[in-house]
Amino acid sequence: MDWTAILLSAQLALATLLALLPLAIAVARWLAVTAFAGKAWIEGLLALPLVLPPTVLGYYLLVAMGGQSAFGQWFEALAGQTLAFSFPGLVVASVIFNLPFAVQPIQRAFEGIAPDVREAAQCCGLTFWQALRMIELPLAWPGILSAAVMTFAHTLGEFGVVLMVGGNIPGETQTVAIAIYDRTQAFDHAAAGAMSLLLLVISLVTIAVSYGLADRLLKRRRLP
Amino acid sequence: MLAVLLLAVEVSGAWAGPALVAAAADLRFALTELAQRFQDDTGQTVKLSFGSSGTFTHQIAQGAPFELFLSADEGYVFRLADAGLTADRGTLYAIGRLVVFAPHGSPLAVDGALVGLRAALAEGKIKRFAIANPEHAPYGRAARDALVHAGLWDAVSRHLVIGENASQAMQFAAAGASQGGIVPLSLSKAGEVAKLGRFALLPAERHGEEPLRQRMVLLRHAGDTARAFYAFLQAAPARAVLTRYGFLLPGDPAP
Numbered sequence: 001m002d003w004t005a006i007l008l009s010a011q012l013a014l015a016t017l018l019a020l021l022p023l024a025i026a027v028a029r030w031l032a033v034t035a036f037a038g039k040a041w042i043e044g045l046l047a048l049p050l051v052l053p054p055t056v057l058g059y060y061l062l063v064a065m066g067g068q069s070a071f072g073q074w075f076e077a078l079a080g081q082t083l084a085f086s087f088p089g090l091v092v093a094s095v096i097f098n099l100p101f102a103v104q105p106i107q108r109a110f111e112g113i114a115p116d117v118r119e120a121a122q123c124c125g126l127t128f129w130q131a132l133r134m135i136e137l138p139l140a141w142p143g144i145l146s147a148a149v150m151t152f153a154h155t156l157g158e159f160g161v162v163l164m165v166g167g168n169i170p171g172e173t174q175t176v177a178i179a180i181y182d183r184t185q186a187f188d189h190a191a192a193g194a195m196s197l198l199l200l201v202i203s204l205v206t207i208a209v210s211y212g213l214a215d216r217l218l219k220r221r222r223l224p
Numbered sequence: 225m226l227a228v229l230l231l232a233v234e235v236s237g238a239w240a241g242p243a244l245v246a247a248a249a250d251l252r253f254a255l256t257e258l259a260q261r262f263q264d265d266t267g268q269t270v271k272l273s274f275g276s277s278g279t280f281t282h283q284i285a286q287g288a289p290f291e292l293f294l295s296a297d298e299g300y301v302f303r304l305a306d307a308g309l310t311a312d313r314g315t316l317y318a319i320g321r322l323v324v325f326a327p328h329g330s331p332l333a334v335d336g337a338l339v340g341l342r343a344a345l346a347e348g349k350i351k352r353f354a355i356a357n358p359e360h361a362p363y364g365r366a367a368r369d370a371l372v373h374a375g376l377w378d379a380v381s382r383h384l385v386i387g388e389n390a391s392q393a394m395q396f397a398a399a400g401a402s403q404g405g406i407v408p409l410s411l412s413k414a415g416e417v418a419k420l421g422r423f424a425l426l427p428a429e430r431h432g433e434e435p436l437r438q439r440m441v442l443l444r445h446a447g448d449t450a451r452a453f454y455a456f457l458q459a460a461p462a463r464a465v466l467t468r469y470g471f472l473l474p475g476d477p478a479p
Binding site: 062066067068072076081082084085086167168169170171172174182184185186187188 | 391
């Protein structure tokens, strides 16, 4: 069992959540309550990481973050290190490939809040922020929790993008999924097997939790 | 978003830590042992990443933070040196050698002239045969050269399984899913692998024209730990370990 890699994966998943959840809640709330021409394109763009091969995303991210791109050079000047092949680079990649996993459950949850609930809140004189904090977020929490759980598990497991953008540097970009690949090549089946089992269990728990949460949202919707 | 990123830069703080070393995959067992010995001797640590030399060359050119690069082929080192990314033109540290490897239970008879491979191919007994990717893994290029040299390339090519690097090719060759492969001696000799099958050395003249001249180089921003490890690898105890893993060393008489 490679604890360095497991710890690194946990850090990556937490950093991703920290950066992604506020963004996802804002985008999901906006998409849930507004209708406009071209909305399908925005939603499609956000869902793209679901169908795009990870290597395609990895390739574009590598080109965008590498030392030869303007963005890569700007970040290097700012932070003193390149974004590609670094932990911060993995966070950027992770936020992007997790967008659909975070936005979609939250959007569904906001969509499930009946419009008259929002109108009632307005009639009671609540400001937008008060209504969001006291009424909408509490109602949407199963979606938000589901998004958090899916993002966390998906970050632990992502392989292609992480390998291309991060390389395979122990303690810096070698996540647990990459460590399994590396240990297999090292004929270290004990470690590869233990880490695979760990990811299997985490994935199973994730699916069970998010199905349970979806169920809860559905039941709530059926109530009068 | 940017705040989280800069925080992540602070937290990860990699550069004060151990030296980052990129190493050709044929060194996986030998260099792991040497890094442990270096740590025992000096108290300094290195972090090893293994992969194909071509992939590392691309990553270093893109700004990967490695401090020392041990290539399986000096051409890649010279390419980085020409691009101004290295401290100098590096040092030749070993000559790599190839074996033909057959896992237990394989119908392939192993020998240095590839007579057994020729016979097994003719009899249709080879379903899968592993080499590393000739495009960016030097051992894959050398394996292809050896097969071309033996006149077996056309016969074997539709049976090839291609490892991303030499140690993945070794894994394909030894794990039992293939009938064998042409892989590094340095991996085949390691205890974990040697027990999985039999192997025979391919004589140097069978590699084709280009020997596997393995060169290492310090990158421009290498720190003190990386420099110490670079010196350690050129000293007698490290050379003895490399010899034990089957490498020929520059300056040693040919065996």
